[in-house]
Amino acid sequence: MTDSSARPKRPQFGEYATPEEQRASIREPLDEQRAAELGVSPVVPLGTSSGDEAKPGDASASTSGHLADGSAPVHPGPSQSAGSGHFAGSRPTPPATPPMAPTRYGPNGEVLPPRRSADRIATFVLIAIGLLNIVVTMPNLLDLAGAVRTVYVQFDISGYNSDQLAQILGITALLAQVILWVAALMLSSRALRAGKPAFWIPLVAGVVANVILIAAVSIAIASDPAFLAFVQANSAK
Known part of the structure:
Protein backbone atom coordinates (compact mmCIF):
# COMPACT_ATOMS: atom_id res chain seq x y z
CA MET A 1 0.00 0.00 0.00
CA THR A 2 1.03 3.52 -0.54
CA ASP A 3 1.94 5.56 2.55
CA SER A 4 -0.73 8.13 3.31
CA SER A 5 1.91 10.76 3.95
CA ALA A 6 3.11 10.43 0.35
CA ARG A 7 -0.28 11.41 -0.99
CA PRO A 8 -0.72 15.12 -1.83
CA LYS A 9 -2.58 17.12 0.76
CA ARG A 10 -6.12 17.99 0.00
CA PRO A 11 -6.42 21.75 -0.61
CA GLN A 12 -8.44 23.69 1.90
CA PHE A 13 -11.74 25.18 0.88
CA GLY A 14 -11.10 28.32 -1.13
CA GLU A 15 -7.33 27.99 -0.96
CA TYR A 16 -6.83 28.37 -4.73
CA ALA A 17 -9.75 30.81 -5.21
CA THR A 18 -9.17 34.40 -6.20
CA PRO A 19 -10.16 37.17 -3.74
CA GLU A 20 -13.21 37.96 -5.87
CA GLU A 21 -14.34 34.31 -5.77
CA GLN A 22 -13.76 34.15 -2.03
CA ARG A 23 -15.89 37.23 -1.44
CA ALA A 24 -18.60 35.83 -3.73
CA SER A 25 -18.59 32.54 -1.82
CA ILE A 26 -18.73 34.23 1.56
CA ARG A 27 -21.91 36.12 0.53
CA GLU A 28 -23.65 32.76 -0.01
CA PRO A 29 -24.17 30.78 3.23
CA LEU A 30 -22.71 27.28 3.43
CA ASP A 31 -24.99 25.03 5.42
CA GLU A 32 -23.85 22.14 7.58
CA GLN A 33 -24.73 19.46 5.01
CA ARG A 34 -22.72 21.08 2.23
CA ALA A 35 -19.87 21.80 4.62
CA ALA A 36 -19.79 18.14 5.69
CA GLU A 37 -19.51 17.07 2.06
CA LEU A 38 -16.62 19.47 1.48
CA GLY A 39 -15.00 18.75 4.83
CA VAL A 40 -14.98 22.39 5.93
CA SER A 41 -16.73 24.48 8.58
CA PRO A 42 -20.15 25.91 7.69
CA VAL A 43 -20.27 29.56 6.65
CA VAL A 44 -22.95 31.48 8.52
CA PRO A 45 -23.86 35.09 7.50
CA LEU A 46 -23.33 37.87 10.01
CA GLY A 47 -26.25 38.55 12.33
CA THR A 48 -27.46 34.90 12.47
CA SER A 49 -26.52 32.04 14.76
CA SER A 50 -24.75 28.91 13.54
CA GLY A 51 -27.79 26.73 14.29
CA ASP A 52 -30.14 28.75 12.07
CA GLU A 53 -30.40 28.07 8.40
CA ALA A 54 -29.92 31.19 6.34
CA LYS A 55 -32.28 31.85 3.53
CA PRO A 56 -30.70 32.30 0.07
CA GLY A 57 -32.66 35.47 -0.59
CA ASP A 58 -31.43 37.09 2.64
CA ALA A 59 -27.72 36.29 2.31
CA SER A 60 -26.71 39.30 0.26
CA ALA A 61 -28.76 41.64 2.47
CA SER A 62 -27.09 40.27 5.65
CA THR A 63 -23.49 40.61 4.46
CA SER A 64 -23.59 43.66 2.23
CA GLY A 65 -26.08 45.77 4.24
CA HIS A 66 -28.48 46.11 1.26
CA LEU A 67 -31.67 44.40 0.19
CA ALA A 68 -31.92 42.08 -2.76
CA ASP A 69 -33.21 44.84 -5.02
CA GLY A 70 -30.20 47.01 -4.19
CA SER A 71 -31.99 49.48 -1.89
CA ALA A 72 -30.78 50.23 1.62
CA PRO A 73 -32.74 48.64 4.48
CA VAL A 74 -34.92 50.86 6.62
CA HIS A 75 -33.88 50.68 10.25
CA PRO A 76 -36.52 51.32 12.88
CA GLY A 77 -36.05 54.82 14.31
CA PRO A 78 -37.20 56.29 17.59
CA SER A 79 -40.85 55.75 18.31
CA GLN A 80 -43.17 58.66 17.76
CA SER A 81 -46.23 59.51 19.77
CA ALA A 82 -49.37 59.19 17.68
CA GLY A 83 -50.58 62.49 16.33
CA SER A 84 -48.07 64.54 18.30
CA GLY A 85 -45.42 65.04 15.62
CA HIS A 86 -42.63 64.72 18.20
CA PHE A 87 -40.34 61.87 19.08
CA ALA A 88 -41.15 60.06 22.28
CA GLY A 89 -37.89 61.00 23.98
CA SER A 90 -37.57 64.53 22.60
CA ARG A 91 -38.68 67.77 24.19
CA PRO A 92 -41.51 69.76 22.58
CA THR A 93 -40.52 72.92 20.79
CA PRO A 94 -41.10 75.93 23.09
CA PRO A 95 -43.49 78.61 21.84
CA ALA A 96 -41.99 81.55 20.04
CA THR A 97 -41.25 84.50 22.32
CA PRO A 98 -42.03 88.08 21.27
CA PRO A 99 -39.09 90.03 19.92
CA MET A 100 -37.13 91.91 22.54
CA ALA A 101 -36.65 95.65 22.37
CA PRO A 102 -33.26 96.62 20.96
CA THR A 103 -30.62 97.41 23.54
CA ARG A 104 -29.84 101.11 23.83
CA TYR A 105 -26.44 102.48 24.79
CA GLY A 106 -25.50 105.78 26.35
CA PRO A 107 -22.80 108.22 25.21
CA ASN A 108 -20.20 106.40 27.32
CA GLY A 109 -21.18 102.91 26.13
CA GLU A 110 -23.33 102.04 29.14
CA VAL A 111 -26.51 99.99 28.64
CA LEU A 112 -29.64 102.11 29.00
CA PRO A 113 -32.95 100.76 30.37
Missing part, protein backbone atom coordinates in the same frame (compact mmCIF):
# COMPACT_ATOMS: atom_id res chain seq x y z
CA PRO A 114 -35.92 100.44 27.97
CA ARG A 115 -38.07 103.47 27.23
CA ARG A 116 -41.28 104.15 29.18
CA SER A 117 -44.00 105.31 26.82
CA ALA A 118 -46.47 106.43 29.52
CA ASP A 119 -43.80 108.44 31.30
CA ARG A 120 -42.79 110.17 28.08
CA ILE A 121 -46.37 111.14 27.28
CA ALA A 122 -47.03 112.48 30.79
CA THR A 123 -43.77 114.45 30.75
CA PHE A 124 -44.48 116.12 27.42
CA VAL A 125 -48.06 116.95 28.45
CA LEU A 126 -46.89 118.64 31.66
CA ILE A 127 -44.22 120.60 29.78
CA ALA A 128 -46.82 121.75 27.26
CA ILE A 129 -49.14 122.85 30.09
CA GLY A 130 -46.29 124.83 31.67
CA LEU A 131 -45.56 126.61 28.39
CA LEU A 132 -49.24 127.43 27.92
CA ASN A 133 -49.40 128.83 31.46
CA ILE A 134 -46.45 131.14 30.73
CA VAL A 135 -48.08 132.43 27.53
CA VAL A 136 -51.42 133.09 29.28
CA THR A 137 -49.98 134.84 32.36
CA MET A 138 -47.31 136.88 30.54
CA PRO A 139 -49.51 139.92 29.69
CA ASN A 140 -50.78 140.21 33.28
CA LEU A 141 -47.29 139.86 34.78
CA LEU A 142 -45.85 142.49 32.47
CA ASP A 143 -48.64 144.86 33.60
CA LEU A 144 -49.28 143.61 37.11
CA ALA A 145 -50.49 147.04 38.28
CA GLY A 146 -53.23 147.07 35.63
CA ALA A 147 -54.29 143.51 36.57
CA VAL A 148 -54.55 144.52 40.24
CA ARG A 149 -56.68 147.59 39.35
CA THR A 150 -59.11 145.26 37.52
CA VAL A 151 -59.50 143.24 40.71
CA TYR A 152 -59.91 146.41 42.75
CA VAL A 153 -62.81 147.51 40.56
CA GLN A 154 -64.67 144.25 41.25
CA PHE A 155 -64.31 144.72 45.04
CA ASP A 156 -65.00 148.51 44.94
CA ILE A 157 -61.52 149.47 46.13
CA SER A 158 -59.95 152.80 45.30
CA GLY A 159 -57.17 152.99 42.69
CA TYR A 160 -53.92 151.04 42.98
CA ASN A 161 -50.94 153.25 43.87
CA SER A 162 -47.91 150.84 43.95
CA ASP A 163 -47.19 150.64 40.24
CA GLN A 164 -43.38 150.45 40.54
CA LEU A 165 -43.47 147.61 43.06
CA ALA A 166 -46.02 145.71 40.98
CA GLN A 167 -43.86 146.03 37.88
CA ILE A 168 -40.79 144.61 39.67
CA LEU A 169 -42.75 141.74 41.18
CA GLY A 170 -44.47 140.92 37.88
CA ILE A 171 -41.23 140.76 35.87
CA THR A 172 -39.57 138.70 38.63
CA ALA A 173 -42.41 136.16 38.64
CA LEU A 174 -42.35 135.93 34.82
CA LEU A 175 -38.58 135.34 34.73
CA ALA A 176 -38.91 132.69 37.43
CA GLN A 177 -41.55 130.86 35.39
CA VAL A 178 -39.43 130.93 32.22
CA ILE A 179 -36.29 129.72 34.04
CA LEU A 180 -38.17 126.92 35.76
CA TRP A 181 -39.76 125.81 32.47
CA VAL A 182 -36.42 125.71 30.63
CA ALA A 183 -34.81 123.82 33.52
CA ALA A 184 -37.69 121.32 33.56
CA LEU A 185 -37.37 120.80 29.81
CA MET A 186 -33.62 120.13 29.98
CA LEU A 187 -33.78 117.87 33.04
CA SER A 188 -36.73 115.92 31.62
CA SER A 189 -34.96 115.34 28.31
CA ARG A 190 -31.86 114.11 30.10
CA ALA A 191 -33.90 111.77 32.30
CA LEU A 192 -35.79 110.37 29.31
CA ARG A 193 -32.55 109.67 27.44
CA ALA A 194 -31.24 107.85 30.50
CA GLY A 195 -34.44 105.79 30.73
CA LYS A 196 -35.42 107.22 34.13
CA PRO A 197 -38.84 108.54 35.23
CA ALA A 198 -39.18 112.20 34.22
CA PHE A 199 -42.84 113.18 34.69
CA TRP A 200 -42.19 114.51 38.20
CA ILE A 201 -39.69 117.14 36.97
CA PRO A 202 -42.16 119.45 35.15
CA LEU A 203 -44.71 118.73 37.86
CA VAL A 204 -42.42 120.04 40.60
CA ALA A 205 -41.34 122.98 38.41
CA GLY A 206 -44.99 123.94 37.85
CA VAL A 207 -45.77 123.85 41.56
CA VAL A 208 -42.78 126.06 42.38
CA ALA A 209 -43.67 128.50 39.58
CA ASN A 210 -47.26 128.87 40.86
CA VAL A 211 -46.04 129.43 44.43
CA ILE A 212 -43.76 132.24 43.19
CA LEU A 213 -46.62 133.76 41.15
CA ILE A 214 -49.04 133.73 44.09
CA ALA A 215 -46.41 135.22 46.37
CA ALA A 216 -45.63 138.05 43.92
CA VAL A 217 -49.30 139.00 43.48
CA SER A 218 -49.92 138.80 47.23
CA ILE A 219 -47.00 141.10 48.03
CA ALA A 220 -48.07 143.56 45.34
CA ILE A 221 -51.59 143.83 46.80
CA ALA A 222 -50.76 143.66 50.49
CA SER A 223 -48.19 146.48 50.26
CA ASP A 224 -50.67 148.92 48.63
CA PRO A 225 -52.08 151.60 50.98
CA ALA A 226 -55.48 151.49 49.28
CA PHE A 227 -55.86 147.77 50.03
CA LEU A 228 -54.78 148.28 53.65
CA ALA A 229 -57.37 151.03 54.04
CA PHE A 230 -60.06 148.75 52.57
CA VAL A 231 -59.18 146.00 55.04
CA GLN A 232 -59.26 148.37 58.00
CA ALA A 233 -62.60 149.81 56.91
CA ASN A 234 -64.18 146.36 56.64
CA SER A 235 -62.74 145.15 59.93
CA ALA A 236 -64.17 148.18 61.82
CA LYS A 237 -67.75 147.38 60.76
Whole structure:
Protein backbone atom coordinates (compact mmCIF):
# COMPACT_ATOMS: atom_id res chain seq x y z
CA MET A 1 0.00 0.00 0.00
CA THR A 2 1.03 3.52 -0.54
CA ASP A 3 1.94 5.56 2.55
CA SER A 4 -0.73 8.13 3.31
CA SER A 5 1.91 10.76 3.95
CA ALA A 6 3.11 10.43 0.35
CA ARG A 7 -0.28 11.41 -0.99
CA PRO A 8 -0.72 15.12 -1.83
CA LYS A 9 -2.58 17.12 0.76
CA ARG A 10 -6.12 17.99 0.00
CA PRO A 11 -6.42 21.75 -0.61
CA GLN A 12 -8.44 23.69 1.90
CA PHE A 13 -11.74 25.18 0.88
CA GLY A 14 -11.10 28.32 -1.13
CA GLU A 15 -7.33 27.99 -0.96
CA TYR A 16 -6.83 28.37 -4.73
CA ALA A 17 -9.75 30.81 -5.21
CA THR A 18 -9.17 34.40 -6.20
CA PRO A 19 -10.16 37.17 -3.74
CA GLU A 20 -13.21 37.96 -5.87
CA GLU A 21 -14.34 34.31 -5.77
CA GLN A 22 -13.76 34.15 -2.03
CA ARG A 23 -15.89 37.23 -1.44
CA ALA A 24 -18.60 35.83 -3.73
CA SER A 25 -18.59 32.54 -1.82
CA ILE A 26 -18.73 34.23 1.56
CA ARG A 27 -21.91 36.12 0.53
CA GLU A 28 -23.65 32.76 -0.01
CA PRO A 29 -24.17 30.78 3.23
CA LEU A 30 -22.71 27.28 3.43
CA ASP A 31 -24.99 25.03 5.42
CA GLU A 32 -23.85 22.14 7.58
CA GLN A 33 -24.73 19.46 5.01
CA ARG A 34 -22.72 21.08 2.23
CA ALA A 35 -19.87 21.80 4.62
CA ALA A 36 -19.79 18.14 5.69
CA GLU A 37 -19.51 17.07 2.06
CA LEU A 38 -16.62 19.47 1.48
CA GLY A 39 -15.00 18.75 4.83
CA VAL A 40 -14.98 22.39 5.93
CA SER A 41 -16.73 24.48 8.58
CA PRO A 42 -20.15 25.91 7.69
CA VAL A 43 -20.27 29.56 6.65
CA VAL A 44 -22.95 31.48 8.52
CA PRO A 45 -23.86 35.09 7.50
CA LEU A 46 -23.33 37.87 10.01
CA GLY A 47 -26.25 38.55 12.33
CA THR A 48 -27.46 34.90 12.47
CA SER A 49 -26.52 32.04 14.76
CA SER A 50 -24.75 28.91 13.54
CA GLY A 51 -27.79 26.73 14.29
CA ASP A 52 -30.14 28.75 12.07
CA GLU A 53 -30.40 28.07 8.40
CA ALA A 54 -29.92 31.19 6.34
CA LYS A 55 -32.28 31.85 3.53
CA PRO A 56 -30.70 32.30 0.07
CA GLY A 57 -32.66 35.47 -0.59
CA ASP A 58 -31.43 37.09 2.64
CA ALA A 59 -27.72 36.29 2.31
CA SER A 60 -26.71 39.30 0.26
CA ALA A 61 -28.76 41.64 2.47
CA SER A 62 -27.09 40.27 5.65
CA THR A 63 -23.49 40.61 4.46
CA SER A 64 -23.59 43.66 2.23
CA GLY A 65 -26.08 45.77 4.24
CA HIS A 66 -28.48 46.11 1.26
CA LEU A 67 -31.67 44.40 0.19
CA ALA A 68 -31.92 42.08 -2.76
CA ASP A 69 -33.21 44.84 -5.02
CA GLY A 70 -30.20 47.01 -4.19
CA SER A 71 -31.99 49.48 -1.89
CA ALA A 72 -30.78 50.23 1.62
CA PRO A 73 -32.74 48.64 4.48
CA VAL A 74 -34.92 50.86 6.62
CA HIS A 75 -33.88 50.68 10.25
CA PRO A 76 -36.52 51.32 12.88
CA GLY A 77 -36.05 54.82 14.31
CA PRO A 78 -37.20 56.29 17.59
CA SER A 79 -40.85 55.75 18.31
CA GLN A 80 -43.17 58.66 17.76
CA SER A 81 -46.23 59.51 19.77
CA ALA A 82 -49.37 59.19 17.68
CA GLY A 83 -50.58 62.49 16.33
CA SER A 84 -48.07 64.54 18.30
CA GLY A 85 -45.42 65.04 15.62
CA HIS A 86 -42.63 64.72 18.20
CA PHE A 87 -40.34 61.87 19.08
CA ALA A 88 -41.15 60.06 22.28
CA GLY A 89 -37.89 61.00 23.98
CA SER A 90 -37.57 64.53 22.60
CA ARG A 91 -38.68 67.77 24.19
CA PRO A 92 -41.51 69.76 22.58
CA THR A 93 -40.52 72.92 20.79
CA PRO A 94 -41.10 75.93 23.09
CA PRO A 95 -43.49 78.61 21.84
CA ALA A 96 -41.99 81.55 20.04
CA THR A 97 -41.25 84.50 22.32
CA PRO A 98 -42.03 88.08 21.27
CA PRO A 99 -39.09 90.03 19.92
CA MET A 100 -37.13 91.91 22.54
CA ALA A 101 -36.65 95.65 22.37
CA PRO A 102 -33.26 96.62 20.96
CA THR A 103 -30.62 97.41 23.54
CA ARG A 104 -29.84 101.11 23.83
CA TYR A 105 -26.44 102.48 24.79
CA GLY A 106 -25.50 105.78 26.35
CA PRO A 107 -22.80 108.22 25.21
CA ASN A 108 -20.20 106.40 27.32
CA GLY A 109 -21.18 102.91 26.13
CA GLU A 110 -23.33 102.04 29.14
CA VAL A 111 -26.51 99.99 28.64
CA LEU A 112 -29.64 102.11 29.00
CA PRO A 113 -32.95 100.76 30.37
CA PRO A 114 -35.92 100.44 27.97
CA ARG A 115 -38.07 103.47 27.23
CA ARG A 116 -41.28 104.15 29.18
CA SER A 117 -44.00 105.31 26.82
CA ALA A 118 -46.47 106.43 29.52
CA ASP A 119 -43.80 108.44 31.30
CA ARG A 120 -42.79 110.17 28.08
CA ILE A 121 -46.37 111.14 27.28
CA ALA A 122 -47.03 112.48 30.79
CA THR A 123 -43.77 114.45 30.75
CA PHE A 124 -44.48 116.12 27.42
CA VAL A 125 -48.06 116.95 28.45
CA LEU A 126 -46.89 118.64 31.66
CA ILE A 127 -44.22 120.60 29.78
CA ALA A 128 -46.82 121.75 27.26
CA ILE A 129 -49.14 122.85 30.09
CA GLY A 130 -46.29 124.83 31.67
CA LEU A 131 -45.56 126.61 28.39
CA LEU A 132 -49.24 127.43 27.92
CA ASN A 133 -49.40 128.83 31.46
CA ILE A 134 -46.45 131.14 30.73
CA VAL A 135 -48.08 132.43 27.53
CA VAL A 136 -51.42 133.09 29.28
CA THR A 137 -49.98 134.84 32.36
CA MET A 138 -47.31 136.88 30.54
CA PRO A 139 -49.51 139.92 29.69
CA ASN A 140 -50.78 140.21 33.28
CA LEU A 141 -47.29 139.86 34.78
CA LEU A 142 -45.85 142.49 32.47
CA ASP A 143 -48.64 144.86 33.60
CA LEU A 144 -49.28 143.61 37.11
CA ALA A 145 -50.49 147.04 38.28
CA GLY A 146 -53.23 147.07 35.63
CA ALA A 147 -54.29 143.51 36.57
CA VAL A 148 -54.55 144.52 40.24
CA ARG A 149 -56.68 147.59 39.35
CA THR A 150 -59.11 145.26 37.52
CA VAL A 151 -59.50 143.24 40.71
CA TYR A 152 -59.91 146.41 42.75
CA VAL A 153 -62.81 147.51 40.56
CA GLN A 154 -64.67 144.25 41.25
CA PHE A 155 -64.31 144.72 45.04
CA ASP A 156 -65.00 148.51 44.94
CA ILE A 157 -61.52 149.47 46.13
CA SER A 158 -59.95 152.80 45.30
CA GLY A 159 -57.17 152.99 42.69
CA TYR A 160 -53.92 151.04 42.98
CA ASN A 161 -50.94 153.25 43.87
CA SER A 162 -47.91 150.84 43.95
CA ASP A 163 -47.19 150.64 40.24
CA GLN A 164 -43.38 150.45 40.54
CA LEU A 165 -43.47 147.61 43.06
CA ALA A 166 -46.02 145.71 40.98
CA GLN A 167 -43.86 146.03 37.88
CA ILE A 168 -40.79 144.61 39.67
CA LEU A 169 -42.75 141.74 41.18
CA GLY A 170 -44.47 140.92 37.88
CA ILE A 171 -41.23 140.76 35.87
CA THR A 172 -39.57 138.70 38.63
CA ALA A 173 -42.41 136.16 38.64
CA LEU A 174 -42.35 135.93 34.82
CA LEU A 175 -38.58 135.34 34.73
CA ALA A 176 -38.91 132.69 37.43
CA GLN A 177 -41.55 130.86 35.39
CA VAL A 178 -39.43 130.93 32.22
CA ILE A 179 -36.29 129.72 34.04
CA LEU A 180 -38.17 126.92 35.76
CA TRP A 181 -39.76 125.81 32.47
CA VAL A 182 -36.42 125.71 30.63
CA ALA A 183 -34.81 123.82 33.52
CA ALA A 184 -37.69 121.32 33.56
CA LEU A 185 -37.37 120.80 29.81
CA MET A 186 -33.62 120.13 29.98
CA LEU A 187 -33.78 117.87 33.04
CA SER A 188 -36.73 115.92 31.62
CA SER A 189 -34.96 115.34 28.31
CA ARG A 190 -31.86 114.11 30.10
CA ALA A 191 -33.90 111.77 32.30
CA LEU A 192 -35.79 110.37 29.31
CA ARG A 193 -32.55 109.67 27.44
CA ALA A 194 -31.24 107.85 30.50
CA GLY A 195 -34.44 105.79 30.73
CA LYS A 196 -35.42 107.22 34.13
CA PRO A 197 -38.84 108.54 35.23
CA ALA A 198 -39.18 112.20 34.22
CA PHE A 199 -42.84 113.18 34.69
CA TRP A 200 -42.19 114.51 38.20
CA ILE A 201 -39.69 117.14 36.97
CA PRO A 202 -42.16 119.45 35.15
CA LEU A 203 -44.71 118.73 37.86
CA VAL A 204 -42.42 120.04 40.60
CA ALA A 205 -41.34 122.98 38.41
CA GLY A 206 -44.99 123.94 37.85
CA VAL A 207 -45.77 123.85 41.56
CA VAL A 208 -42.78 126.06 42.38
CA ALA A 209 -43.67 128.50 39.58
CA ASN A 210 -47.26 128.87 40.86
CA VAL A 211 -46.04 129.43 44.43
CA ILE A 212 -43.76 132.24 43.19
CA LEU A 213 -46.62 133.76 41.15
CA ILE A 214 -49.04 133.73 44.09
CA ALA A 215 -46.41 135.22 46.37
CA ALA A 216 -45.63 138.05 43.92
CA VAL A 217 -49.30 139.00 43.48
CA SER A 218 -49.92 138.80 47.23
CA ILE A 219 -47.00 141.10 48.03
CA ALA A 220 -48.07 143.56 45.34
CA ILE A 221 -51.59 143.83 46.80
CA ALA A 222 -50.76 143.66 50.49
CA SER A 223 -48.19 146.48 50.26
CA ASP A 224 -50.67 148.92 48.63
CA PRO A 225 -52.08 151.60 50.98
CA ALA A 226 -55.48 151.49 49.28
CA PHE A 227 -55.86 147.77 50.03
CA LEU A 228 -54.78 148.28 53.65
CA ALA A 229 -57.37 151.03 54.04
CA PHE A 230 -60.06 148.75 52.57
CA VAL A 231 -59.18 146.00 55.04
CA GLN A 232 -59.26 148.37 58.00
CA ALA A 233 -62.60 149.81 56.91
CA ASN A 234 -64.18 146.36 56.64
CA SER A 235 -62.74 145.15 59.93
CA ALA A 236 -64.17 148.18 61.82
CA LYS A 237 -67.75 147.38 60.76
